[in-house]
Amino acid sequence: MTLDLAREARGAGRARDGYGGHPSRISGESEISVIRLTVRPEDGMNRRPKWRNAVFRKFAVIPLLAAALTVGAAIPAGATVATTPNVVERLAAWSSLAGPDANPNDYDLLILAAQTADLVTALATTSNITVFAPNDAAFLRTAKDFGFTGSGESAAWAFLVGKLGEIGTATGIGDAVDVLTVVLLYHVAPTRLSVTTMLYKGFTGGSVSTLAGASFGVRFIELRDLATSRRNPTLNPFALGIRANNGIVHGITRVLLPASV
Secondary structure (H helix, E strand, C coil): CEEEEEEEEECCCCEECCCCCCEECCCCCCCEEEEEEEEECECCECCCCHHHHHHHHHHCHHHHHHHHHHHHCCCCCCCCCCCCCCHHHHHHHCCCCCCCCCCCCCCHHHHHHHHHCCCHHHHHHCCCEEEEEECHHHHHHHHHHCCCCCCCHHHHHHHHHHHHHHHHHHHCCCCHHHHHHHHHHCCEECCCCCHHHHHHHHHHCCEEECCCCCEEEEECCEEECCCCCCCCCEECCCCCCEEECCEEEEEECCCCCCCCC
């Protein structure tokens, strides 16, 4: 098909400017230009104008790509489908899983604590949670806050377990595992808290409710727990907003301590 463009002008005093036949308006006189499109069959074919051909070639690939992606997305029988890791799997991916080691930046001690308190399954399957995760260096700092003078993750862990047992006896909470359970639940919020939300709470002096039944305050990047005699942790800027299929993980620089601890 071809497009035959004819321009009609109505009104008196029309003048042509010599550039493609466009009418130029004379002051004081009105002019109405009408473009008439006449479509004529040619050689038994329907032809698009050149500009439409270019657009068609550019955008026609979209449904083709969509179809290709749909076909490519077909999963063969028996194939393994990758899924987004849960909170525990995220932490395990950055840890040795062989227990305490010499790497202070992984989460061996946190995973060991969750295993000891029998909370691994709950952390892996509970939906829409936020875990404030102390790495091994955070556990070491907390042990030193309680008077630990040794070195190494294994020694620090043994010291902390002994200290939790003392606290459990003194407060009537129970044994070291009972106290550890309370401490770990104090690190879990029952909702997803994004980095933006945490920053907003920090600038407005907000607080975070936890599964332990107690809250902690947020002031800038400092997390103000209820153990006022101990140093507070801060958000770890190198481990924020780590997404999992059942929640979000924010790294912290010390262990959060509820008031009873």
